[in-house]
Amino acid sequence: MFNPERLELARKRRRLTAKSLAEKAGVAPVTVSRIVNRQQTPDDATVAALVAALGYPRQFFFQDDIDPIDAGAASFRSLTGMSARERDAALAAGSLAFEVMDWVTDRFTLPAADILDLGHERDPKSAARMLRQYWSIGEKPIGNMIKLLESKGVRVFSLAEDTKNVDAFSCWRNDEPFVFLNTFKSTERSRFDAAHELAHLVLHRHGGPSGREAETEANAFASAFLMPHADLVSTIPYVSSLDQIVRAKKRWGVAAVALAYRLNKLGLMTEWQYIQANRRYRTSEPDGLPPERSTVWQMVLQELWRDGLSRGHIAEKLLLPEEELENLLFGLAGDTAPPARGAPTLTAVK
């Protein structure tokens, strides 16, 4: 039976209004409205027109309801400049990611969630330190944020939205944490986004502050999580030049301006130096890091490749347009080549 919820989801993914969808499909706007409101079941010709307009496989619209993400429950990195249409498209991508993850977890065992609930901790810097201790990271820099999140049971997807207005968002689905990262951004920004989203998972799972206050908390957490105080001050006792910032940022994998901000807040960098750093590095990241990859997606895709399943095949099985799967994995898996002969394989659980 035709599922209007899926029609809505596909429409949101394509960033279409109901009216523009009707125009594109060549049907009356009232028809679309009646279908969405379950007042009318579309005939074959209407379904064919909607399918053609949306570019989704026909069968996609005849499946069970899809888990929606409540806009209030998802924490968006950026609040300003994001339109409702952009937000809805991102949330719809999240719902597709749930479908993808269900398919994957039917076939693979992934790390279970191991995230502290620190909603009671009102100092984000303390929360960052507690989580570091809990994960035995201490004061060490974090090599790869995506792998860290994945190893702690966070499901990481790409948010390949070609817009700078949607940075990242996170949500819980039952007890499974999800993070969506805009992989078009620089690695340094993306790492900060990942730490920012981790903050929401840790601090705001059960409410707490919202809006601007929650974002400020998450930023403070991310800053302290990526650049722990003791390591920072022992590595950079003082700032002698801006070039020093560019070299030092690699240690913590952060943007030059993020490091300058933290150093300034800690009193290790003068106001004047901070202003200069901002002026010089705010719009272009000097000496950028290579992109971070996902171990989970690389391993899953390689393993499926062994079974002769390409990304196209997987999208087909999921009844998704191939580009939607590509969007969700964009930049995370890299160019996952077929595994070399003799390469390590996954172990089957008996």
Add this chain to the structure above:
Amino acid sequence: MITARIYQEEWSVDARLAETFGVTRQDLITVVKEVVGARNDAVENDPITAAGLFAYIHGTRNIRGLLRTKGWHLARKDNIELVRHPDRPLMVAYQSVDLAASETHLPQAISGKGKGAERVIDEAQMSLFSLPGFEPNAQAKAPINTGLWHFCVSAVGDDVRAELSLSSGVSGGNFEGFIERIFIVNKGDWEKIVVRDDADDAVNFEPIVVRK
């Protein structure tokens, strides 16, 4: 004045340190970092001597901390704070100096050297005379494994330098010369040291994925 034997190249410094002290240049750089970090703890409200005092306390604490992990013992003589080798008459003291690791300058203690220090150094360096082939007022021909060494650190703005050196004695209230000098932080090294642009000690996680 005695012309000191100087170890300056990284490979020769590490070999020399391992031979007598059982530490690496990197170990001693960690002590220098603590010293510089401690100096930077001083704020305007502190006494004017705070930076030097913090450097002395943390220099002594950390050089002792480092060597005691190698089995050395805490020692104190005539108000000189030392750390002593468990088997040989070999001691090390921390010293803040005007300029370390310069071939054209002998490091001078910031606070000068008093009579107590003179006595302790004379006494400790006496052990050198029993070494085969040792000639006073001549450059050391072979590495010396005894005596009282000073871990000298200088911090003049961004110019931080350090050396581990064996003084020949005290004269006129300060070091009169050196028999052997091991340069730990040379001119220009500090900027490279304070910024570790690698993340070799970063923590890395690998998620485990298992096929069902």
